[in-house]
Amino acid sequence: MKIAILGHGVVGRGVDRIVTERVEGVEVSRILELPDRLTDPRMTSNFQDIVDDPEISLVVECMGGIEPAHTFIMDALSAGKSVVTSNKAVVAEHFGEFVSQANFSHAGLYIEATCGGGIPWIASILKARRIDDISSISGIMNGTTNYIVDAMVREGADFDVVLAEAQRLGYAERDPSADIDGIDVRNKTIIASSVAFDTTCTGSIPVTGIRTLTKADLDLFESRGLSVKLLGRAVQGDGRYAAAVEPVAVPLRSLEANVPSNFNLCTLVGTTVGELKFYGQGAGSLPTGNAIVQDILDFSEGRVPHYDIDTPKQYDPTLLTSDYVIRTSSYVEDSEPYAEDFEFVGGDRAFLLRGITAEKAHEAFVNVLDQDPSSFMAAIARED
Amino acid sequence: MKIAILGHGVVGRGVDRIVTERVEGVEVSRILELPDRLTDPRMTSNFQDIVDDPEISLVVECMGGIEPAHTFIMDALSAGKSVVTSNKAVVAEHFGEFVSQANFSHAGLYIEATCGGGIPWIASILKARRIDDISSISGIMNGTTNYIVDAMVREGADFDVVLAEAQRLGYAERDPSADIDGIDVRNKTIIASSVAFDTTCTGSIPVTGIRTLTKADLDLFESRGLSVKLLGRAVQGDGRYAAAVEPVAVPLRSLEANVPSNFNLCTLVGTTVGELKFYGQGAGSLPTGNAIVQDILDFSEGRVPHYDIDTPKQYDPTLLTSDYVIRTSSYVEDSEPYAEDFEFVGGDRAFLLRGITAEKAHEAFVNVLDQDPSSFMAAIARED
Structure with missing residues (x-):
């Protein structure tokens, strides 16, 4: 299974490390970073490289902030890719929109890492x-x-x-x-x-x-x-x-x-x-990396969280x-x-x-x- | 999905109630009780009625004690039925035996309710x-x-x-x-x-x-x-x-x-x-009933807990x-x-x-x- 990580800061690097060292069968094949920080052959500064890659089934967003995170999450979901995110600001602001798009595209939205760090909250x-x-x-x-x-x-x-x-x-x-x-x-x-x-x-x-x-x-x-x-x-x-x-x-x-x-x-x-x-x-x-990897494992085991947001x-x-x-x-x-x-x-x-x-x-x-x-x-x- | 409950004491009754009131698609079709306590048409005092019933895929053991709980759990697992139990005494004593039989029979062993009541421990x-x-x-x-x-x-x-x-x-x-x-x-x-x-x-x-x-x-x-x-x-x-x-x-x-x-x-x-x-x-x-019903739901969703006990x-x-x-x-x-x-x-x-x-x-x-x-x-x- 191939996944992409958006953002290689402290959390993104933690996820990269835990996945590589402790998770079999999951490969971080692309990483989105700023043009002046492309230090790894997996890195690109063009999100389209990731969204157009049919082998990537899951996008892990660790950028933070509202934009471009909001656009990237919507684009990934629209392309039928599932999304794991630790970005509480963007999820708090766009939760309903993300859930609707995920349901429409039959993609999963995984948000464990937005709240409570390593706590399975x-x-x-x-x-x-x-x-x-x-x-x-x-x-x-x-x-x-x-x-x-x-x-x-x-x-x-x-x-x-x-x-x-x-x-x-x-x-x-x-x-x-x-x-x-x-x-x-x-x-x-x-x-x-x-x-x-x-x-x-x-x-x-x-x-x-x-x-x-x-x-x-x-x-x-x-x-x-x-x-x-x-x-x-x-x-x-x-x-x-x-x-x-x-x-x-x-x-x-x-x-x-x-x-x-x-x-x-x-x-x-x-x-x-x-x-x-x-x-x-x-x-x-x-701990935040752990929460993200738990979500990645849930995705790899076919567990899709279901949110009822329409009541x-x-x-x-x-x-x-x-x-x-x-x-x-x-x-x-x-x-x-x-x-x-x-x-x-x-x-x-x-x-x-x-x-x-x-x-x-x-x-x-x-x-x-x-x-x-x-x-x-x-x-x-x-x-x- | 049809399940059986062994023992209609406080916990067994709690499970019966939560399943009936709150869980769709699961029916408590048989209940094992003592011969002088058969107050419900679903009840039997003969465990063989349950183990021989091909429609029952899950047995919920709420009897407590070592025997006959141990024998009933082994018989159910041997018959390919999954088992949920709240019985810490019998699981502490026979954990290895239960896990081996469950793996051999491709059945699930669910033990959330043995520890910590309603805590997902x-x-x-x-x-x-x-x-x-x-x-x-x-x-x-x-x-x-x-x-x-x-x-x-x-x-x-x-x-x-x-x-x-x-x-x-x-x-x-x-x-x-x-x-x-x-x-x-x-x-x-x-x-x-x-x-x-x-x-x-x-x-x-x-x-x-x-x-x-x-x-x-x-x-x-x-x-x-x-x-x-x-x-x-x-x-x-x-x-x-x-x-x-x-x-x-x-x-x-x-x-x-x-x-x-x-x-x-x-x-x-x-x-x-x-x-x-x-x-x-x-x-x-x-709370204990809740833990048992969580296990029942995991079973109904095809989630089988995996225990590595051979290290x-x-x-x-x-x-x-x-x-x-x-x-x-x-x-x-x-x-x-x-x-x-x-x-x-x-x-x-x-x-x-x-x-x-x-x-x-x-x-x-x-x-x-x-x-x-x-x-x-x-x-x-x-x-x-």
């Missing part, structure tokens, strides 16, 4: 879905931000110091916005909830990151038995769904609070199976409500004091907003940020 | 195994004992009180020995490590339970930042392997320490994927060493004091044995139990 959702309705999915789905918060807790260091350390170790990008502002988690939440809920979930969900988290915020929550994690969450019921990405204050004795370093922890709740959680490295060339479900933010704490030097309307006894540097105060939707909380927080850009907000997790 | 090992060598498996694999320890920690109650409560709630059997003495975890550890290590692991491994765990033991470990969990562990390297079941003192901030109630948490470590953990309900009719690997206890703490009113040879400042009721003392194998520790503990049957032993988990 999409496969587990699809597997649970064979029997159960899934009422919610949630999780720590970004290794960079978990690394930052974990190091802040363990080392007592502040955000900027730890971010710089993460960048030095290669756990954070030079421009860390996609991670720390929650965009990466939003993409993964949209993909995972679309698969879990049999619909194409909208990208317009409230997203709050952890850019303004301070050691003092963590201390406040810890004094109340809580730790802060950046979570993606999605719930459904009665043909409706809601989703959000935000910092959540979770009990210190929860599994989530104790996820170390750059690991991820993804949760689903199903009708008969109950709560399942999946833990593993959320990023890195080998019309309405986005209904009222399904997702929490209590929220906002720490700011400004003032929060309709709130009550959360911690009058707690002293923040600079005279900040913590305000509690009870039982509001993630949408309302996000709106309130955007207004507060306007007054004080260093403000921080977290939802408080319900104890089960 | 065996499937995850098989999946990781497609790419990686697995260097270790471990985990909390018994819901009853996790429930007991968790309740002791949360309620500050002692063992007997919590055990009685667990029995009242149906989380523990009237005779709880298989759970609290570690036999159930031993069976699951043997099955999981056989699948992970491509060999037939021996049942003769050191097994220590939690029957003598006291609140004071938990307090001692907690004062040192540790909690106690009953773990199954198995490691391999260089064609050798070792395994053990024993109480392990794990860091309070580990995921293991924070597994609540009757949940399980299973871990594997693979070459490229690294550490993966799987969490879910370890028992109960619906000869030597059992080598030196691969599994730890520091051990023994609390006793007796004396422990070759030990040093673990906690001279800690006062136990009745003048017990805690002794530390450094860097010994699980086998040696178990031997030492058996001698100590001879002198003081209320003694307790735990390994101390290495910090990674």
